[in-house]
Amino acid sequence: MKTFFVDGYNVINSWPNLKKIKEFSYESSRLQLIDTLQNYSEFKGYKVFIVFDAHMVKGSIEKKEKQGNLFVVFTKEGETADNYIERTVNNIGRKSEICVVTSDSLVQQVTFQRGAIRMSSIEFYYEVISIEKKIQIKTEKKYLEKRNSLEERIDEKTLEKLEKIRRNL
Template identity: 65%
Template structure:
């Protein structure tokens, strides 16, 4: 299973839709990102760690919450998302398939040196939106395939009578 580490605020600041939402509410932007990542993770079969900085929040302790294949992490006071990601990538980077999503070029270099692949926030944006479009397309196809028409459920004689009524209007 591919593990993807996402620098949450870096992504929120990079994605146009989330950047607009953040102007009104950081919490709403975080929730929207998490929702999008849940769909992406489920469709692709990936495990996603989305890491949010709380290093400037006085007295903050590390918090983790798992929702399906998405693990939401708020770092502890004094720890950045970058340092959290580096620590985890260092411990699993060469043992498992790991990708780090951030537009921070220094962070990209460090994680690459530790065995992970890297992807910019905008590249990830395109991949997530492409996946959303695939999900929509597949859903529409399934609805069309599973559609039951009235012609399939009534006898031919009744169908002809209904057709005459429809044409007479």
């Protein structure tokens, strides 16, 4: 299974839609990112870790929440998202396919040296937008398949009568 590590605040500050939400509330932009990546991870079947910095929060301990294939991580006091991602990728090593999403070139370089694929936040944005379109098409297709037309639900005789009424015959 492919695993993604996403620098949460780096993505929020890079994606146009999340930047706008962030102006009003970081919490709202975090929730939107989590919701978006929940759909992405389920559709693609990938394990996704969204890592948020909590290194400036006094007394903060590392917190992890799991929602399906999505893991939301808040780092502990004194640890940045970059540190967490580098450490975790280093521990996993080259055992599985890993992609690190950040626009921080130093983190990209370090994680690449440890066997991970790197993707910028804006590249990931376009990847996610593409998947959202596929999800929408799949959902619409499912809806249309389940839809029953009137012609399918009534008998021929009634259908003929309704047609005559429609044409004023």
